[in-house]
Amino acid sequence: MSRPKPLSGFPEFLPEGRIVEQRVLASLAQTFELHGFGSIETRALEPMAQLARKGEIDKEIYVVQRLQSVRAGIADRDELGLHFDLTVPFARYVLENSGHLSFPFRRYQIQKVWRGERPQEGRYREFLQADIDVVGQDALAAHHDVEVALVILEALERLHTDFGVPPVLMRVNNRKLAEGFYRGLGIDDHLAVLQRVDKLDKIGPAAVADLLTGELGLSDQVAAKCLELATISAADESFVERVRALGVENELLDEGLAQLADLVAAAAAAVPGRLVADLKIARGLDYYTGTVYETEMTGFEHLGSICSGGRYDSLASDGRTGYPGVGLSIGVTRILVPLISKGALTASRTVPSCVLVAVDAEETRADAVAIAAKLRARGIATEVAPRADRFGKQIRYADRRGIPFVWFSSNEVKDIRSGEQVPADPDSWTPPEGDRRPGVSGG
Amino acid sequence: MSRPKPLSGFPEFLPEGRIVEQRVLASLAQTFELHGFGSIETRALEPMAQLARKGEIDKEIYVVQRLQSVRAGIADRDELGLHFDLTVPFARYVLENSGHLSFPFRRYQIQKVWRGERPQEGRYREFLQADIDVVGQDALAAHHDVEVALVILEALERLHTDFGVPPVLMRVNNRKLAEGFYRGLGIDDHLAVLQRVDKLDKIGPAAVADLLTGELGLSDQVAAKCLELATISAADESFVERVRALGVENELLDEGLAQLADLVAAAAAAVPGRLVADLKIARGLDYYTGTVYETEMTGFEHLGSICSGGRYDSLASDGRTGYPGVGLSIGVTRILVPLISKGALTASRTVPSCVLVAVDAEETRADAVAIAAKLRARGIATEVAPRADRFGKQIRYADRRGIPFVWFSSNEVKDIRSGEQVPADPDSWTPPEGDRRPGVSGG
Numbered sequence: 001m002s003r004p005k006p007l008s009g010f011p012e013f014l015p016e017g018r019i020v021e022q023r024v025l026a027s028l029a030q031t032f033e034l035h036g037f038g039s040i041e042t043r044a045l046e047p048m049a050q051l052a053r054k055g056e057i058d059k060e061i062y063v064v065q066r067l068q069s070v071r072a073g074i075a076d077r078d079e080l081g082l083h084f085d086l087t088v089p090f091a092r093y094v095l096e097n098s099g100h101l102s103f104p105f106r107r108y109q110i111q112k113v114w115r116g117e118r119p120q121e122g123r124y125r126e127f128l129q130a131d132i133d134v135v136g137q138d139a140l141a142a143h144h145d146v147e148v149a150l151v152i153l154e155a156l157e158r159l160h161t162d163f164g165v166p167p168v169l170m171r172v173n174n175r176k177l178a179e180g181f182y183r184g185l186g187i188d189d190h191l192a193v194l195q196r197v198d199k200l201d202k203i204g205p206a207a208v209a210d211l212l213t214g215e216l217g218l219s220d221q222v223a224a225k226c227l228e229l230a231t232i233s234a235a236d237e238s239f240v241e242r243v244r245a246l247g248v249e250n251e252l253l254d255e256g257l258a259q260l261a262d263l264v265a266a267a268a269a270a271v272p273g274r275l276v277a278d279l280k281i282a283r284g285l286d287y288y289t290g291t292v293y294e295t296e297m298t299g300f301e302h303l304g305s306i307c308s309g310g311r312y313d314s315l316a317s318d319g320r321t322g323y324p325g326v327g328l329s330i331g332v333t334r335i336l337v338p339l340i341s342k343g344a345l346t347a348s349r350t351v352p353s354c355v356l357v358a359v360d361a362e363e364t365r366a367d368a369v370a371i372a373a374k375l376r377a378r379g380i381a382t383e384v385a386p387r388a389d390r391f392g393k394q395i396r397y398a399d400r401r402g403i404p405f406v407w408f409s410s411n412e413v414k415d416i417r418s419g420e421q422v423p424a425d426p427d428s429w430t431p432p433e434g435d436r437r438p439g440v441s442g443g
Numbered sequence: 444m445s446r447p448k449p450l451s452g453f454p455e456f457l458p459e460g461r462i463v464e465q466r467v468l469a470s471l472a473q474t475f476e477l478h479g480f481g482s483i484e485t486r487a488l489e490p491m492a493q494l495a496r497k498g499e500i501d502k503e504i505y506v507v508q509r510l511q512s513v514r515a516g517i518a519d520r521d522e523l524g525l526h527f528d529l530t531v532p533f534a535r536y537v538l539e540n541s542g543h544l545s546f547p548f549r550r551y552q553i554q555k556v557w558r559g560e561r562p563q564e565g566r567y568r569e570f571l572q573a574d575i576d577v578v579g580q581d582a583l584a585a586h587h588d589v590e591v592a593l594v595i596l597e598a599l600e601r602l603h604t605d606f607g608v609p610p611v612l613m614r615v616n617n618r619k620l621a622e623g624f625y626r627g628l629g630i631d632d633h634l635a636v637l638q639r640v641d642k643l644d645k646i647g648p649a650a651v652a653d654l655l656t657g658e659l660g661l662s663d664q665v666a667a668k669c670l671e672l673a674t675i676s677a678a679d680e681s682f683v684e685r686v687r688a689l690g691v692e693n694e695l696l697d698e699g700l701a702q703l704a705d706l707v708a709a710a711a712a713a714v715p716g717r718l719v720a721d722l723k724i725a726r727g728l729d730y731y732t733g734t735v736y737e738t739e740m741t742g743f744e745h746l747g748s749i750c751s752g753g754r755y756d757s758l759a760s761d762g763r764t765g766y767p768g769v770g771l772s773i774g775v776t777r778i779l780v781p782l783i784s785k786g787a788l789t790a791s792r793t794v795p796s797c798v799l800v801a802v803d804a805e806e807t808r809a810d811a812v813a814i815a816a817k818l819r820a821r822g823i824a825t826e827v828a829p830r831a832d833r834f835g836k837q838i839r840y841a842d843r844r845g846i847p848f849v850w851f852s853s854n855e856v857k858d859i860r861s862g863e864q865v866p867a868d869p870d871s872w873t874p875p876e877g878d879r880r881p882g883v884s885g886g
Contacts, residue, residue, distance in 0.1 A: 004493070004535050010488065014540060015481045015550070034823075038458045038793065043453040043569050052510075062507050062508065063510050066505060067503065067506050102843050353479035381479060
């Protein structure tokens, strides 16, 4: 067999990249669990009928069929597809297990998803997402909109401080604020306005104004107000006064303003400089009904949003009970693949091993194995040299992998970076804390 | 939408089952890393041409196509399928990245695999495997056959001692031993004999003898020797003498006997009682060329082997370089689903949270959030009560989830199991070590 080529859109890491990914995932999971979010995993496959609801066909779903059915030309009775996000399967999981869950239900979910999109930087066909959501039964308090944003910002800030992942800027808006503002201006079809304002970054204010007046028949003055709202942005509660200054009165607007002000104030206190109210954020026309979130990574704005989400009044419903929720999704692959492939995020070694025990001769391999067992018993990752080569070659074996220490049967340990070799007891020797595990660092 | 039903063969855990799974996976990964095995993950999809090699069609591969292609009735140019094990993708990964890997290459891989098999206990359509392999370039020393078995036994023994997963018995054989023995008896087609002896457990010795004499034309005496070999089993090196007593001479037999004796001796010393030489083990006619392994869980023998593998002379080859390897695969789902669904393996709570901070009134929620932040800063998983209900209701909220401690704004903490309530400082209070994380226990 000749050497296989990578499949475009299906990134895989070399072992050192995978070490970075493992550490990042462990850090995310730890932050989520510190906040009481529990892990779930759902199956990779969902019935097509479930995936294709809400006109999601354009997400380029992958259909999955048994080979025998395909070859025989018969359709599988229950057609299945690979999930394209973690929200649709989570909604199904909540409905399926609602009798066994306690609400509000707080879960995180870190899994691969698949989309048959055209691959490009930041867009993959298989990629990893890390989601958190809080879901209520019938009702869910507004303070959870603040909570999920702060948990995510804390998680991303830890990636920044612990590993050197670039800092982020989260932009937030509130659908109630926009809808209330439009309604206050006498507009009925607020979604039509939102849809056009959403194009602001792409086509500019003049073109949006043309759409609002031409397509929706708004007056120049009303269209101008809509555009003025969209240009408001602030890292503190000052945006409230600026909206008020536009002179629009509406109860839903008040509610949206208050919720967004709470979020901005809480974020400014907890993680200063990482969150702004940005009143042009719309998050498409999805199912969001309140707070919406988008997040960029500083210096990597061209990747688009690396973490998005929002509040939905009905994540799922069985007809009698509704399940409102709020959640955010981190695009882990979108963050890591560019950083790792550019060498902007690296591991200090390619293997977990902290120590290589040298082997004098194959006949005495058992002695080396016994030393390794003693080190492992104290949590020190250790491997035994695969061959009783001359020591220079065994040291090079360690060096190629970045293993910092080589242990000799004379019970001496050599730090191969400094060359220092000292006597040591396998029952008590301990490596410096920073050498125990591979280090991960950015920049 | 009505309540969805589970998909047969696609098990999912409730949050408490997932806690068990997470702890088991973390324990496996930790053991593997202590032994210097590094993690890799491969994409879920492989080209069908790759998956369907070696007549693996019967594995019931799932074919994956873009919805747009299916609907348009056009075949995808690069037909893809879901991987049905982690060995085929690993072989491809090694070939694809051989220039970037250091050999012998030691990796573990914990991922889902998919097979369109008829679902039953112990057989799933989506399941999780945990594999370790060591792969060499051109050559791989025999001591790795001993090493991988000991690493796996150590990993499974930790699941037994730490969580109460039932103990295991690993049965091992060596293909060289069997092939050498048959050749020593003058048999040319050793695979034909192996294939029939492999049916011993299903059809019994008399029927196997009939096959050997009737189908292969062996003499009664030679067939009897083959059967005698197959009945030999021992937890120590005594099996060597019993094979010798059958009076067959062959170099390959000697080699196989020596390798198997090494393995049995090492396992008896490291994990007594967990490994036996069992000379009827064949592992089908796969690609194995040396040691073969099968593992049963005590009391759950009806599930079949929960961990299998072997030595292969050529995991992969690019024509010039061959990559021999040895590896084992743990069927994580096959172990966990029966144990968790029977309640034989449980978590002490359904959420990560160790502490619930009570909320006096919505106006003072910020105070509760501040206390929670102090606890989390010291690694204590904490959530804040979702509603300022009366305290009895907030305590019941914690109780339903198994959260052991409720914190009050008076800076008192209540252990809701004992009812004891004591003053505490959020900057210094620490829960008992056993309460920090959910406990997992068996039986």
